[in-house]
Amino acid sequence: NGWKNILNNLRLIIQPFTLFNLIYPWLTVFPIPQLALGFFKLQSIIYSLTSSIFISLIHPDFYFSSA
Numbered sequence: 001n002g003w004k005n006i007l008n009n010l011r012l013i014i015q016p017f018t019l020f021n022l023i024y025p026w027l028t029v030f031p032i033p034q035l036a037l038g039f040f041k042l043q044s045i046i047y048s049l050t051s052s053i054f055i056s057l058i059h060p061d062f063y064f065s066s067a
Contacts, residue, residue: 016042
């Protein structure tokens with residue numbers, strides 16, 4: 001309900017993507033197909049969960065107006 005909950009949800013979305021980008025160079029040296037597939041699957045799940053949030057932000061009611 002508060003900002004801590006929102007911050008925690010944001011961390012849950014960003015953390016897997018960040019960690020994958022940190023180990024991605026090592027996956028080119030030591031290929032582990034199951035690990036790469038797992039991360040891609042996790043990213044697709046996260047995208048499917050968060051895409052509705054970002055689509056709703058495109059709604060014209062959310063456009064910024066300084067007037």
